[in-house]
Amino acid sequence: MGEFDLIARYFTRPAGQAVLGVGDDCALLQPRPGTQLAVSSDMLVEGRHFFADVNPFALGHKALAVNLSDLAACGAKPLAFTLALALPDIDEDWLAGFSKGLLALADAHGCELVGGDTTQGPLNICITVFGEVPVVQGKSQALLRSGARAGDDVYVSGTLGDARLALEALRGALALPPLMLAQSRLRLEQPTPRVALGQALRGIASAAIDVSDGLLGDLRHILRASKTGATLETALAINLVAACALPDWSAAGIDAEKQLEFALAGGDDYELAFTAPASAREAVQAAARQAQTPVTRIGRIDADPGLRLLDAAGAPMERHYASFDHFA
Amino acid sequence: MGEFDLIARYFTRPAGQAVLGVGDDCALLQPRPGTQLAVSSDMLVEGRHFFADVNPFALGHKALAVNLSDLAACGAKPLAFTLALALPDIDEDWLAGFSKGLLALADAHGCELVGGDTTQGPLNICITVFGEVPVVQGKSQALLRSGARAGDDVYVSGTLGDARLALEALRGALALPPLMLAQSRLRLEQPTPRVALGQALRGIASAAIDVSDGLLGDLRHILRASKTGATLETALAINLVAACALPDWSAAGIDAEKQLEFALAGGDDYELAFTAPASAREAVQAAARQAQTPVTRIGRIDADPGLRLLDAAGAPMERHYASFDHFA
Numbered sequence: 001m002g003e004f005d006l007i008a009r010y011f012t013r014p015a016g017q018a019v020l021g022v023g024d025d026c027a028l029l030q031p032r033p034g035t036q037l038a039v040s041s042d043m044l045v046e047g048r049h050f051f052a053d054v055n056p057f058a059l060g061h062k063a064l065a066v067n068l069s070d071l072a073a074c075g076a077k078p079l080a081f082t083l084a085l086a087l088p089d090i091d092e093d094w095l096a097g098f099s100k101g102l103l104a105l106a107d108a109h110g111c112e113l114v115g116g117d118t119t120q121g122p123l124n125i126c127i128t129v130f131g132e133v134p135v136v137q138g139k140s141q142a143l144l145r146s147g148a149r150a151g152d153d154v155y156v157s158g159t160l161g162d163a164r165l166a167l168e169a170l171r172g173a174l175a176l177p178p179l180m181l182a183q184s185r186l187r188l189e190q191p192t193p194r195v196a197l198g199q200a201l202r203g204i205a206s207a208a209i210d211v212s213d214g215l216l217g218d219l220r221h222i223l224r225a226s227k228t229g230a231t232l233e234t235a236l237a238i239n240l241v242a243a244c245a246l247p248d249w250s251a252a253g254i255d256a257e258k259q260l261e262f263a264l265a266g267g268d269d270y271e272l273a274f275t276a277p278a279s280a281r282e283a284v285q286a287a288a289r290q291a292q293t294p295v296t297r298i299g300r301i302d303a304d305p306g307l308r309l310l311d312a313a314g315a316p317m318e319r320h321y322a323s324f325d326h327f328a
Numbered sequence: 329m330g331e332f333d334l335i336a337r338y339f340t341r342p343a344g345q346a347v348l349g350v351g352d353d354c355a356l357l358q359p360r361p362g363t364q365l366a367v368s369s370d371m372l373v374e375g376r377h378f379f380a381d382v383n384p385f386a387l388g389h390k391a392l393a394v395n396l397s398d399l400a401a402c403g404a405k406p407l408a409f410t411l412a413l414a415l416p417d418i419d420e421d422w423l424a425g426f427s428k429g430l431l432a433l434a435d436a437h438g439c440e441l442v443g444g445d446t447t448q449g450p451l452n453i454c455i456t457v458f459g460e461v462p463v464v465q466g467k468s469q470a471l472l473r474s475g476a477r478a479g480d481d482v483y484v485s486g487t488l489g490d491a492r493l494a495l496e497a498l499r500g501a502l503a504l505p506p507l508m509l510a511q512s513r514l515r516l517e518q519p520t521p522r523v524a525l526g527q528a529l530r531g532i533a534s535a536a537i538d539v540s541d542g543l544l545g546d547l548r549h550i551l552r553a554s555k556t557g558a559t560l561e562t563a564l565a566i567n568l569v570a571a572c573a574l575p576d577w578s579a580a581g582i583d584a585e586k587q588l589e590f591a592l593a594g595g596d597d598y599e600l601a602f603t604a605p606a607s608a609r610e611a612v613q614a615a616a617r618q619a620q621t622p623v624t625r626i627g628r629i630d631a632d633p634g635l636r637l638l639d640a641a642g643a644p645m646e647r648h649y650a651s652f653d654h655f656a
Binding site: 024025026027028029030031033036037038039040041042043044045046047048049070071073074076080082083084085086114115116117119120121122124126128130131133135140142144145146208209210225 | 352353354355356357358359361364365366367368369370371372373374375376377398399401402404408410411412413414442443444445447448449450452454456458459461463468470472473474536537538553
């Protein structure tokens with residue numbers, strides 16, 4: 001099978017919303033009047049973002065999920081994506097699984113594969129995703145990192161730290177009971193992008209980001225862009241490690257300190273961290289219900305720069321948590 | 329230097345036409361009313377698309393050039409691009425050269441870097457490029473592969489085969505005189521995307537494609553999409569190998585057969601192959617002058633499927649030329 005057969009068999013589908021899809025030099029997109037196009041690009045590399053033996057269905061899912069998560073953070077509605085794929089060789093079983101996982105998530109979000117590239121090389125997956133954001137009375141409704149104001153509440157969606165828990169177990173650094181491993185591994189390998197929540201928060205949240213490198217590191221991007229600081233109640237964050245709520249979690253020997261590290265700096269969570277004025281608390285909860293995605297208030301934005309952590313007694317904590325850096 | 333410093337130092341510039349550029353979860357693009365967005369994505373892999381020791385300035389140029397060439401083939405005006413980059417390590421000299429070559433070509437075409445991703449991994453460059461195509465009276469002005477009709481002329485821009493000549497020399501399969509090597513190497517490493525020509529051909533050309541895998545292979549994509557055949561006069565194509573027009577070319581021991589192979593199936597040319605009705609011959613030449621890009625008429629489209637080659641005497645040729653396939 002050659003390059004063009006591969007594209008035809010696994011990655012070509014009839015064009016939907018796009019004016020022109022896979023098979024010409026370019027795809028053509030026609031954003032609706034009164035909308036902007038949100039664009040994001042993520043590259044996944046074997047050994048860095050996933051293990052060589054990961055289930056290809058899960059990998060196809062995750063490759064698109066991390067991109068949809070960027071759209072969610074902007075409050076954009078997914079429209080389309082391109083896929084560039086470097087493969088060491090043509091493995092039809094792998095391709096069948098990968099394309100199935102990829103396109104199942106794409107279909108679930110009405111996000112159409114419109115083009116891309118395939119080549120031989122070390123396994124590398126690069127997806128660029130396109131979403132739609134309304135412009136109302138000349139003003140973009142996109143959620144940005146720069147809109148947080150002193151006095152705003154800080155929220156995070158869903159759960160935190162489970163992906164890191166699975167990563168440590170798969171690396172052999174932790175031994176997890178089977179149920180806990182299965183649950184946390186699903187969060188690592190098939191994260192749920194918070195697409196509906198991002199859209200529901202338009203006009204309500206003042207700033208947003210998706211949590212990919214760890215909550216604290218990503219929250220710092222909001223603080224820097226918004227020129228503010230924040231205070232977080234870590235006792236609220238620690239409860240967000242979902243797998244640890246299972247009856248057998250203590251058997252895994254994960255102490256509270258480790259749990260907190262995973263919650264605050266775990267990485268690969270693909271939740272939304274966002275801020276909203278205190279006056280919008282009811283609106284935030286209504287958006288969360290509409291999106292069927294739980295959100296938890298974990299702190300507040302301060303005028304003072306810097307990020308302060310409070311323990312369960314409300315006392316300041318000293319510990320430093322490093323954010324994930326691909327080159328560190 | 330970490331991931332975020334790297335982006336700040338080498339790849340962040342103030343947003344221009346884009347509503348929002350590098351530094352948030354998504355970039356925001358606002359296509360002008362009455363336009364479509366053309367999108368294309370290409371991935372370049374070390375050892376497959378370039379040699380490990382290639383000049384990073386040239387590589388930065390080429391990585392964007394091959395994407396601009398796809399926009400040119402659609403007749404799109406470049407607007408913006410995203411860059412996803414996997415690097416084995418942070419080499420500041422390499423990054424300085426690469427970003428300089430990349431951004432110099434981007435500036436020359438008013439094509440803005442609006443976002444992307446960096447990660448550690450085997451060297452891999454994935455660019456997704458965005459261009460604008462006008463829609464006139466509800467009809468897209470994009471040049472497609474599917475518009476060729478029997479009786480149309482077949483054209484190719486610029487020169488062919490020089491990139492392949494350089495590739496063979498760098499692989500050690502050929503010894504070239506210094507001037508010929510320098511000239512052909514420039515074509516291999518810093519190709520010129522035919523952006524102005526593509527736009528000038530809107531409303532004139534009936535079909536177009538960019539020549540990346542070899543003229544015949546790429547022309548076949550037009551024939552398949554247009555459900556037509558073609559007859560080419562190879563004596564016209566062979567004259568398009570520019571380096572071979574140098575006084576010392578015969579000294580390199582490249583016979584006419586080799587020259588023809590490079591012209592017809594060389595690859596990496598990044599010229600435009602296109603078709604236009606015979607009634608548009610003057611308009612095609614006017615577009616070529618406007619774009620300051622020579623074009624040569626090398627054949628015609630037939631109703632009969634298949635691609636026929638004629639020799640200098642007008643007799644049919646039997647030889648088969650393989651197109652480049654990344655997995656062959």
